[in-house]
Amino acid sequence: MTESIDLSKGQETPTSPAVSSSSTLLNVDDIEVRYGTIRALKGVSFHVNEGEIVALLGANGAGKTTTQKTVSGMLRPSLGAITYDGKRIDGIPAHELIRLGICHVPEGRHVFPRMTVHENLEMGAFRFKKIDQTDLDNVLEMFPRLKERYKQLGGTLSGGEQQMLAIGRALMGKPRLLLLDEPSMGLAPLVVAQIFEILRDINNSGVTVLLVEQNAAQALGLADRGYVLETGEIVLEGTGSDLLADDRIRAAYLGEEIAAS
Amino acid sequence: MNTATRATLRRLAACLLGGFVLALMVGRQEGSLNDFGISFHQAVVGPRIFVFLLIGLVIFVMVTFWPRVVPYLTRPGVAPLGAGLLAVLAAQTVMNWYDPLVSSTGNGKFSGVRTAANASPNLSSVSVAFFGWLAWTLVIAALVACAAAIVTRVRVFGYVTAAIGIVGAVLAYVAHSAVVDLDGGIDHSLGVYADIVGFLLLACAGITAVHARAEVADTRGFLRKVMGYRPGLPIAALGVILGLLAFSTAGWFGALQINDTLAQAHSDFDGTGISSLALNYLGWLGWTLFGAAAVLSLAATYLRNRMLAWVSLILSVVGVVLTFLTLRSMTDIGAQVAPQFGGTWKNLGAGGFLACIVFSLFAAATAMVISSTSAGVRRNVRAKAPTDELPVTSMVKGFRRSSNAMPLLIIGGALALFYPPTLTLTWQNVLVGQIGVFVLLAVGLNVVVGWAGLLDLGYIAFYEIGSYTTAYLVGALPVKPPSWLQMSPLVSIPFAILACLIAGVLLGAPTLRLRGDYLAIVTLGFGEIIQILAVNNPGGFTGGPQGPTVPHPRIHLGGINITWGQDNLPYWYLLLIMLIVVIVLFYRLEGSRLGRAWAAIREDEVAAQASGVNTTRVKLLAFAIGASTSALAGSFFATQVGYFDPSLFTLQASILIVAYVVFGGMGSLQGAIAGAAVLTWLPQFLKAQVPQDDRQMWIGALVLAMMIFRPAGLLPAKRRKAELEGLDAAASSETAAVPRAGAM
Numbered sequence A: 001m002t003e004s005i006d007l008s009k010g011q012e013t014p015t016s017p018a019v020s021s022s023s024t025l026l027n028v029d030d031i032e033v034r035y036g037t038i039r040a041l042k043g044v045s046f047h048v049n050e051g052e053i054v055a056l057l058g059a060n061g062a063g064k065t066t067t068q069k070t071v072s073g074m075l076r077p078s079l080g081a082i083t084y085d086g087k088r089i090d091g092i093p094a095h096e097l098i099r100l101g102i103c104h105v106p107e108g109r110h111v112f113p114r115m116t117v118h119e120n121l122e123m124g125a126f127r128f129k130k131i132d133q134t135d136l137d138n139v140l141e142m143f144p145r146l147k148e149r150y151k152q153l154g155g156t157l158s159g160g161e162q163q164m165l166a167i168g169r170a171l172m173g174k175p176r177l178l179l180l181d182e183p184s185m186g187l188a189p190l191v192v193a194q195i196f197e198i199l200r201d202i203n204n205s206g207v208t209v210l211l212v213e214q215n216a217a218q219a220l221g222l223a224d225r226g227y228v229l230e231t232g233e234i235v236l237e238g239t240g241s242d243l244l245a246d247d248r249i250r251a252a253y254l255g256e257e258i259a260a261s
Numbered sequence B: 001m002n003t004a005t006r007a008t009l010r011r012l013a014a015c016l017l018g019g020f021v022l023a024l025m026v027g028r029q030e031g032s033l034n035d036f037g038i039s040f041h042q043a044v045v046g047p048r049i050f051v052f053l054l055i056g057l058v059i060f061v062m063v064t065f066w067p068r069v070v071p072y073l074t075r076p077g078v079a080p081l082g083a084g085l086l087a088v089l090a091a092q093t094v095m096n097w098y099d100p101l102v103s104s105t106g107n108g109k110f111s112g113v114r115t116a117a118n119a120s121p122n123l124s125s126v127s128v129a130f131f132g133w134l135a136w137t138l139v140i141a142a143l144v145a146c147a148a149a150i151v152t153r154v155r156v157f158g159y160v161t162a163a164i165g166i167v168g169a170v171l172a173y174v175a176h177s178a179v180v181d182l183d184g185g186i187d188h189s190l191g192v193y194a195d196i197v198g199f200l201l202l203a204c205a206g207i208t209a210v211h212a213r214a215e216v217a218d219t220r221g222f223l224r225k226v227m228g229y230r231p232g233l234p235i236a237a238l239g240v241i242l243g244l245l246a247f248s249t250a251g252w253f254g255a256l257q258i259n260d261t262l263a264q265a266h267s268d269f270d271g272t273g274i275s276s277l278a279l280n281y282l283g284w285l286g287w288t289l290f291g292a293a294a295v296l297s298l299a300a301t302y303l304r305n306r307m308l309a310w311v312s313l314i315l316s317v318v319g320v321v322l323t324f325l326t327l328r329s330m331t332d333i334g335a336q337v338a339p340q341f342g343g344t345w346k347n348l349g350a351g352g353f354l355a356c357i358v359f360s361l362f363a364a365a366t367a368m369v370i371s372s373t374s375a376g377v378r379r380n381v382r383a384k385a386p387t388d389e390l391p392v393t394s395m396v397k398g399f400r401r402s403s404n405a406m407p408l409l410i411i412g413g414a415l416a417l418f419y420p421p422t423l424t425l426t427w428q429n430v431l432v433g434q435i436g437v438f439v440l441l442a443v444g445l446n447v448v449v450g451w452a453g454l455l456d457l458g459y460i461a462f463y464e465i466g467s468y469t470t471a472y473l474v475g476a477l478p479v480k481p482p483s484w485l486q487m488s489p490l491v492s493i494p495f496a497i498l499a500c501l502i503a504g505v506l507l508g509a510p511t512l513r514l515r516g517d518y519l520a521i522v523t524l525g526f527g528e529i530i531q532i533l534a535v536n537n538p539g540g541f542t543g544g545p546q547g548p549t550v551p552h553p554r555i556h557l558g559g560i561n562i563t564w565g566q567d568n569l570p571y572w573y574l575l576l577i578m579l580i581v582v583i584v585l586f587y588r589l590e591g592s593r594l595g596r597a598w599a600a601i602r603e604d605e606v607a608a609q610a611s612g613v614n615t616t617r618v619k620l621l622a623f624a625i626g627a628s629t630s631a632l633a634g635s636f637f638a639t640q641v642g643y644f645d646p647s648l649f650t651l652q653a654s655i656l657i658v659a660y661v662v663f664g665g666m667g668s669l670q671g672a673i674a675g676a677a678v679l680t681w682l683p684q685f686l687k688a689q690v691p692q693d694d695r696q697m698w699i700g701a702l703v704l705a706m707m708i709f710r711p712a713g714l715l716p717a718k719r720r721k722a723e724l725e726g727l728d729a730a731a732s733s734e735t736a737a738v739p740r741a742g743a744m
């Protein structure tokens, strides 16, 4: 979309570029990411406060995955800055960011197919010398399905169970900021609802969540705030309920027929 | 003619044609490109064509009646029947039975012995009959009886099979020893032993077929039950049998072409000034030690008495030491009496070393009793039932050590120490220069290919760099190192490893971001470059295609003086130390954090990265560790062969090592060892068994068959097996996967 869109009415958050308040955990400032000559992100800015759930929405190819991979350290931005907990983190590789508590659940349910559920969860705690038994118990309590399939190989799980395993594995790394990339992809509505329920629990236990979704209705229902990404740029932002009420969002992502305004 | 008959006829024609083609392929291919006629004539015209047509016919019958046979294939007794038949067939067709015949007539196989037996009037009629017609008749009778036992489950058939099998085994032994007694000479052949094992397996098949209660064969469960009945008892029993052979019939001293048994050695060495300990050992002490250790270990394993086990263990260790001392003083005397033939550790027969192995077997058996608590015994007996409790640290601890590990280690150690001295010089050469070195290489490559999942086709380059680094540092290259850097071969090993570490990192750092095929191509190019560099002799550094001459290693440390020379056996012990160090190190590595990281990137690189694995560093480490193992092997090789040239380090060698790893089972340490050992041993073994031209064909056939029937490799890694057999197959147990035989 080429026209610049003014922010929807009733916007509560300040419209100036994200101001780092004392509770800002993650601040992404005008980052540009390139794949060779392709500019996938053309100056993206947003912030995530401690304890929030923030949703990043957008159509296919908008740059959501790219944004998240950049935050988690799998990609490095060519311009701009990312600050986490007051420190610059852009350019720091993923395996070091995990030590700071940034855990990533990549797009497409990457579980280790030939490791058991148990071994998968153990890999999540790879950064620790020993796995924390209470973490393991918590994860298994959160996902009883995983407990039932404890010795089954990851690759033999159903799609929903694999997604649960991927989330559980990330939780084993004791995240402070949890990045989730389209956890609802390809799952039945009932399973999606279940997973979003669990995400709320995770957030309630004190983990900040940055959620990438195409499933706007579900994501905005859960999120405190949301940003809409379009061809590498943020075009909309607002609280979850505001965005949910926004006509353009409803038209573009919720598939509702809106009378021509 | 309906379609069914027509199809059958077409199949018959195809099978006969196949037999015809096989006849053309197998056998000495004489003649030149211009006269195919000669080889065609030899292959086709003559009675041997009927053998091949018969093979075609048999295949036809097998294919046609296969569906009728299938329901019986899961019955108990089928597995030992197959194994026994295979062993007997191999023994009576391709294996050697009597080595002196090879040198005199060129054929020491079963058929060669038959010809010789028919021509010697003094041979007992039983032997003549056995080699003539009895052996094959027994095989066929056993096959028929066993098939009847499997199909009908009538006990008598099983007993008849067992009787035939045992008679066959005994007759094979009797007939073979009659031939050896009559003709003398040094015989290392293994045919008769394979034959005995085969016949005994047939006997087991008969018994299993009629006595198993289950409808469906659970071979592994059966084996577990046998081994778990009294842990260690089978090992002790094996020790008794081997011990009887060692102390009564085996050769103990073989200078001047005489094979002295223990008793003969006693009379020969009496009065030569041999130490009284050795003389007593040869006279009565050896037998007494053996008898006591045998009785004690049998009793200890049967009664599961730890007290007895400890006594027997100590006695066994004493037995090994005394045997060793005796052998040593025998060769000392031998060196004094006949210096032109003798020498320390020279001319010893198999008997003494076999005795050492026997005592080690007793030690292993009793170690099993000592290490297994009462709970352990129960665990052994009960088939490993899936447990419900959640293991907390399955991967952290690495794979669980079974209670069988210790005795296996003792037996393996005993074989590695005491078996090589009994080999012929040729086989010692093969053991060091082929088997040992390539096992070391395969173990190193397994880290790169099997564990980290990086296909490295230039692996031999590191071997080459290792060899040349050692050659440079000992001053064997045209360009000499500065005098302060010149060193002896063994000292150069760490430097060779360092050089390859650096080379590995230099190659790996820019290329490891490539995946799969691309990495393979880059490493392949690297291997070629290194080889061509060595040939092209840049700056006169490598000496070009001639290659360097490297001195043999030597240790002068305080009072210890060890020199290695032409004899291969001492190199074996040097190599064994290296192998043990590397294998123990890698074993620990597999269960370590690094091992888990490798498993993770092999499984899913994105997920590994998301789990906090530093993928670049971990891959680089795999590459570097592989490279330095290769360097160790190369350095050893350079100083062992003494002279090498760059034509050895070809792409073909790299590919062969990859093949060893794949054949053994990618990602499995045991697999890499077994794969390299089997595939380096086999060509040498086949040398004496099949015509030179057919060798590659047989090896190819084996590899093919292997990849069809055990695609995950000889000793597959757990995870890799799941990859190839599908994820579901790995989850279900063996017995569940075998379909129940229907109503018959």
Ligand SMILES: Nc1ncnc2c1ncn2[C@@H]1O[C@H](COP(=O)(O)OP(=O)(O)O)[C@@H](O)[C@H]1O
Pocket (backbone or CB within 6 Å): A035, A038, A040, A058, A059, A060, A061, A062, A063, A064, A065, A066, A067
């Ligand atoms: N590895 C890559 N190489 C080149 N272009 C890429 C790569 N990954 C993503 N892109 C491009 O970057 C843009 C954003 O992709 P992505 O972040 O995956 O979008 P989303 O996750 O929102 O669907 C797309 O136009 C896509 O084609």
Ligand SMILES: [Mg+2]
Pocket (backbone or CB within 6 Å): A064, A065, A066, A107
């Ligand atoms: Mg995406």
